[in-house]
Amino acid sequence: MQIGTILERPLGPVFASAPPEEVALSTRVRLARNVRDLPFQARLNEEAARRLIDRVEAALAAPPPAEPALALFALDALPPLARQVLVEKHLISRELAEAPAAAVLLSADERVSLMVGEEDHFRLQVFAPGLRLQEAYRIADRLDDWLDAHFELAFDDRFGYQTSCPTNVGxxxxxxxxxxxxxxxxxxxxxxxxxxxxxxxxxxxxxxxxxxxxxxxxxxxxxxxxxxxxxxxxxxxxxxxxxxxxxxxxxxxxxxxxxxGRALEDRVMRSLGILRYARSIDGREAMERLSDVRLGIALGLIRDVDLRTVDALWVMIRPAYLQYSARENLSPERRDVRRADVIRRHLGGAL
Missing domain, CATH: 3.30.70 (Alpha-Beta Plaits)
Incomplete structure (x- = not known):
């Protein structure tokens, strides 16, 4: 699996292949875990953090059974823009993107993201389309068992899993x-x-x-x-x-x-018209206009645009994704122009 493939597509296969839902876009289940024989992440020096990443890579020699295959990517090997794209896609956090020694394990379908070196040693994330909490948790639970088989996790019989932040204990x-x-x-x-x-x-x-x-x-x-x-x-x-x-x-x-009535239809169609014809648009306005369009699709007012197109555009118009896809750093003004270009192309607007 190449990291470039993940960075270039706005939606992972787990979302792109699922029927979109009108209200519940996605589910995420996240587990915070720490290794017992290491200091918590805030007190972990860079050398020890890198050794933890090596231990995780070694554990991949015995991958979790019946789960998506995971590939490890060291974040310091990725340029800052690539790391920010992963943040925009929710595959890593802002904190992990800025950590000096950190890694992420990703599945090819982008269902699973295991962050190594965030606030806790491990932040295991499982994603699912729509409202599917039980489905996401079942996968997370099995991956948690895999972690437990390779690492002695910090656990207290009274308080449960020990975490860096008290609000995650239990x-x-x-x-x-x-x-x-x-x-x-x-x-x-x-x-x-x-x-x-x-x-x-x-x-x-x-x-x-x-x-x-x-x-x-x-x-x-x-x-x-x-x-x-x-x-x-x-x-x-x-x-x-x-x-x-x-x-x-x-x-x-x-x-x-x-x-x-007609006022709502006017609002929706005005937003669609602006998105289809604008030559420059900032991120906040684009998000609001796309929200109107998504609402219009759900209400049957717009029939030539589908919900997944809007969902993909919500990622594609983000600053890092715009620049990564352009293969260059762009000023805010040039980002606004490129954002409008991308939206027009995907909404069938005037080029």
Whole structure:
């Protein structure tokens, strides 16, 4: 597997081959794990960090059975732009991209990403299209067993898995679902919903997690509590809340269509027209316009564009991806021009 293939395609095969969903775009299950005989990552020197990567590479000689094959990529061997593309695709975190000695293990279908050397020694991520928490967790659990077979993981009988941050102690499980919620935003219901979600132990963040904005009406909903409830209880709670949010979003979209009528159609088609004809567009506006188009597709107002095209464009218009695909560093102004070019080509606009 070549890293260039992963960097060049906006969507991995696990997403590109699956039928797109209107509200729940993707699921991620992440497990935080540490090796017992090493200091936590914050106190781990670079030499020891590199030895850990060597140990992981050696473990690949006995790969996990019945799971996607994993390939290891040392991040210091990749140029900064390539690392940022991996961040934009959620395959690694910003912290891992900046670490002096770090690596990532990836499956060819981009379903699995095992980060080595982030806040914890291991951050195991499994992705799935739509709302598929149990499916993603089953794979993560089997890969966790593989890690446990090769490394003595830091575990306490009382507190569970020991992690660098106390908020991850216990199961070490963070599960999240990426949701497209334009209906709740445009009907101004999102402000009432968010506090209710937080009261049941969940967090709502933007497209790149903590500290990021909800660009394009994209929200991540994830568990906050890792100590106390079992993995199954965490997943069941998140599943139930997400299903409720999806139902509310459906009602909000119906309300929008009934109350706005022609005004909603005008908004959607104006956004499509701007995207098809603009010669320069910044990232924030492009995300908002693409959100309108995605909503229009879901409501049957746009019939010549599919949801997967919009999902791919959300990656393709990101700063690092734009520059990597252009094979050069671009100024913000030139990025805006290239972004408009890319969008026009994929939405059938005027070239």
């Amino acid at each position: 199961t070490g499980l963070r599960a999240s679902v990426m949701l497209h919620l334009p209906g709740l935003v445009l009907t101004r219901q999102i402000g009432n919903l968010l506090p209710a979600i937080q009261k049941v132990g969940l967090a709502v963040r933007g497209v790149y997690g903590e500290g990021s904005d909800a660009e394009g009406h994209l929200f991540q909903v994830s568990n906050q509590i890792t100590l106390g409830p079992s993995e199954e209880e965490i997943l069941e709670n998140l599943q139930g809340v997400v299903e409720t949010i999806i139902a509310h979003e459906g009602k909000a979209r119906k309300l929008l269509a009934e109350s706005m």
